[in-house]
Amino acid sequence: MEGKVGRRPAVSMRIESTDTESLLVDWLNELIYLHTVGRWVLVSGRIHIESGTRLVAALEGEQFDSRRHHVRQEVKAATFHGLRITQVAGVWSADVVFDL
Numbered sequence: 001m002e003g004k005v006g007r008r009p010a011v012s013m014r015i016e017s018t019d020t021e022s023l024l025v026d027w028l029n030e031l032i033y034l035h036t037v038g039r040w041v042l043v044s045g046r047i048h049i050e051s052g053t054r055l056v057a058a059l060e061g062e063q064f065d066s067r068r069h070h071v072r073q074e075v076k077a078a079t080f081h082g083l084r085i086t087q088v089a090g091v092w093s094a095d096v097v098f099d100l
Contacts, residue, residue: 011040011059011061013055013057015030017053023053027055042061043060
């Protein structure tokens with residue numbers, strides 16, 4: 001996403017899944033849905049994960065404005081293909097494959 005994005009309170013969400021991998025994929029797909037259907041451009045937020053299966057987030061951003069925001073490639077979905085979540089020295093990282 002090119003162009004400066006405003007940092008206003010935009011979206012609050014609560015997601016619950018069966019495991020950490022499903023939680024990540026569900027959350028990413030919810031973000032994609034918010035952009036595609038809700039026309040939100042999200043830039044930051046506070047995210048809290050409870051016990052690996054519940055996520056609560058307060059996200060900042062603004063509504064998509066084609067005069068200021070330019071999409072290079074639409075993302076259709078996050079997938080489980082090749083999904084890997086690891087924690088090393090207290091730092092979490094994930095490998096995720098997206099459908100374009």
